[in-house]
Amino acid sequence: MKIYLRFVAVASVLFWTACRSDEQTSWDIDVITPLAEARIGLDDILADSNIISAPGDPLVVRFESNLNLLPTDSIFSIPDTTIGDSFALPINFNLPSGFQLLNLNDLVRFNYGNLNITDVILSSGTLVSTITSRLDDRVLYSFSIPKASFSAVPFQLLDQSLDPASTNNPVTRQTNTDLSGYVFDLKGPSSNESNQLQLTLSARLDPNGNGSPVSANVSAFEYSNQFLNFKPYFAKGFFGSQKYRTENQRISVAFLRRITGNLDLEDATMDLFLENSIGADFGFLIRKFKAMKSSSGLTLDLAHPLIGQQQLLARSTNFSIYPASFSTTTKSFQLNSSNSNLKQVLELLPDEFEYSIDAELNPLGNVSSGNDFIFNTSNAKASFALTMPFKFAANALYFSDTIKTTGFEESEQSPVTQASLFLDVENGFPFDLKCTFELLDENRIKIDTLLPGDIALAGLVDETLRVRQSTKTIMESKVTPQRLENLNRTRYIVVKARLNTVPEQTRLPMYIDYFLRVQLRGKGLVRIKL
Amino acid sequence: MKQFFTLIACLFSLALLAQNPAVNPPKGTSIRTDIPVEAIQITKIRLLREPSAVSLPANHANLEFLGNYLSNSNAVTTAFSNAFLNPIFIDETLKETSYKRLVDANRFGLEFSYGAAVSFFPDSSWRANRHALQISYKQDNFIAAAFTADVFRLFFGGNAAYADKTAELGKSAFYNLRSRSIYIDYKKVLKGSAFSFGLGVVQGNNLIDTRINAGSLFTEAEGNFLDLQWKGKALIANNAQGVSPGFAARMSAGTSFGRWKRWFINFKAEDIGFINWNSGSTLINADTSVRFTGLQFNDLFNTEWGTVQPADSLRRIFTGSTITGSEMAALPWLVNASLSYSGGTNANYMVVLDARYRNLPGMKPLLGLSFYTKLFENLHTFEPLSTRLTGKIGFCLGGFGRFNSQLGANWEGKNQIIRAELSAIEGLIAPRKLSGTGFMLNYILKL
The missing domain is CATH 2.60.120 (Jelly Rolls)
Structure with missing residues (x-):
């Protein structure tokens, strides 16, 4: 029996030895493939409701906002x-x-x-x-x-x-x-x-x-x-003589926080529309409206005769209770390049506005002898409408953003042994675009830079300054073992894009069909391991 | 490869070393010739058949260990497929040897199994009634692939060579099953005939069953886009989400006939059953035509970069409809028929005609012709046992390969049987153009 057991043992060892190897079956494949694609158009950035120009015309955009001057339920708050x-x-x-x-x-x-x-x-x-x-x-x-x-x-x-x-x-x-x-x-x-x-x-x-x-x-x-x-x-x-004071309220425009640089706008107009449908006199005072750029610390107060000047909106007149019928008192103001510094305020690319507004009911007292009235549809409100041709010249206008990532861990089964990444940029905008991607580790220390110095050339404009032909630029980045290691360690990517309008010093109109298409391609050897 | 031959050589050496010296013949003795032919035919002629094919052995039980490996292809070279048995880096030179042999419809199959079995022939009414019982365990691993030349080149070479070209993918299939099973077989031996039937429980470990009925891949010259079309389905399952049980049956029937019962015909069917793969199984039904220009990140300002899963996104793009749930899949059943004739004065040779088919994608019926001859035998007149060494040379056609060869040895001693066989060794006994490699090792300890 011993000899049989010995045979089985020796055979097993030999079998195991014959089959065992520390090396994995592996081979290289030469791959060429698209990896990722993105398309950014003005239609992705601007909502249809913000565009007031006719289709095919240079873009004119309008941004509207409403502000209730009376706090909600300030009069209608009837306690239980x-x-x-x-x-x-x-x-x-x-x-x-x-x-x-x-x-x-x-x-x-x-x-x-x-x-x-x-x-x-x-x-x-x-x-x-x-x-x-x-x-x-x-x-x-x-x-x-x-x-x-x-x-x-x-x-x-x-x-x-x-x-x-x-x-x-x-x-x-x-x-x-x-x-x-x-x-x-x-x-x-x-x-x-x-x-x-x-x-x-x-x-x-x-x-x-x-x-x-x-x-x-x-x-x-x-x-x-x-x-x-x-x-x-x-x-x-x-309704009494009630005062509502709004002090140093802030409006954040977070998107503009990522953009810095020199912007030259064609023009800008802001319409301010005040409306009172309450049966009580209404006083209104904009004490301050300040634009702020947090990255540079620059601020600029909006200058216009309206600022600091008390406005009185006379009471509404009641015509009938059933159905509710009443007049609406309005006042409108327009801020433009000739009567204000609105254009300069916008060219600051402010990411925050700070304002202080006073509103007052019955600033003249009980002049109606107790005949103030209000319907549940009445209000005192201000409407803002910023209108501007989307036409500008940009010189070293920077877009910067930081993206968090968990790292681009290379698959252990498919390590890239030798490869190049190609970034194809099809630029349909009339500005040169220089993009860099800075890779930061978990301590926010820069460990690598992708595509340094490469410029995606501007689309070609015709005599009307409209882009008629997009320009395609191919940028190549070698994938080295060190770069793969850096990508694995990356926890933050700082995206920096610099825009320069072409031709320079010329305000260029924007059109809704302008776009930027970016495609990432890879070509190289990938090692397959089993 | 060197290790492989070393292993085979050692196994033969060990087989000889393991003989019981008590039953070894004196040096120089081969076949006894002093025994009347009639006596031999009645009592001692032992036909070269499977052990206990139509009779119960004299011992009470057998303990068997079985290992089997066979890879075969009509296109992939032995050296190439050996890279998976004995892991190495497959370089361009090695790839090129297979590239040259690719045809329109290529096949590759690999079967690797091992197990153990205990057969009982107790001295009781069981033996009197010629019953036998076997309990066995085996682990199976099947890999089968049917593929176009382009699929092979894409898989092992990548798509760069197909820039501005279309690679044809269909009809192609890939099948990989790992499972283990426990069978209980009952055997009934009649006069010159035998019948067995077994039932087993199966547990699935892993299944990839991909069938491409039609498909193509176009690679744009600069890699700006890939146009993929494929119609087919795939079932992917494993035991990560729970147990996948199954049931199976097998049977065999054989009978001897003719003068001195020298003719023997046998039929068997195995692995007739199914595995019910667990609820984590993925069933893909694809009729997809997609232009891939990269993963889309059109909402750059709102993309949650930390949650982007490229692999999932790609799978969704390329697979189309995907269902996750429990799926039942048939086992790759096997049918095998053989006809053998034991000839010669002392039945010292045997010719076997064999046909077998396993339901795996790409496999064709495998037809075999084998010749067995006794190389050594020590007969004992009044004992039912003897010692002998049998050699085998065989040729086969079909399966996953073309025309292949086999070489084997069967040593049977008083207390043990060792069978070792080399299958379809490229260049071993036939020209190098024959592809395939394999071995079989069967050790039976008589108790």
């Missing part, structure tokens, strides 16, 4: 309000049948701050009425809001009743009433107050009942009314 009362006695007592528990004529006072609202029509809102009894006998009650009406009918809950209850087993009734469309007279009982609403509640024991005992200091009967989620359709009164 709760009112209630209860009946209790300090001693034990037997109430006779027909006993009057409550006979209230209460006033709800809405907290409107310094606004004096006299009339409100609700577009939505809910009244939650809750009545609770701990009395042994039936309770009869009536509830009404005499000055809240719908189609001229006051709100009433008449001849309601609650079944007999006990101290330990109270009976509660909750009634939810949709108050949409209700007209509220908030002038109070004397009709010359504001923010007040009168409620009446009458509650008594059933006259045909047996009466009910009441324990000392125990609430035998209670009610509450909650006015919830009031959204006015219309409000009237004196």
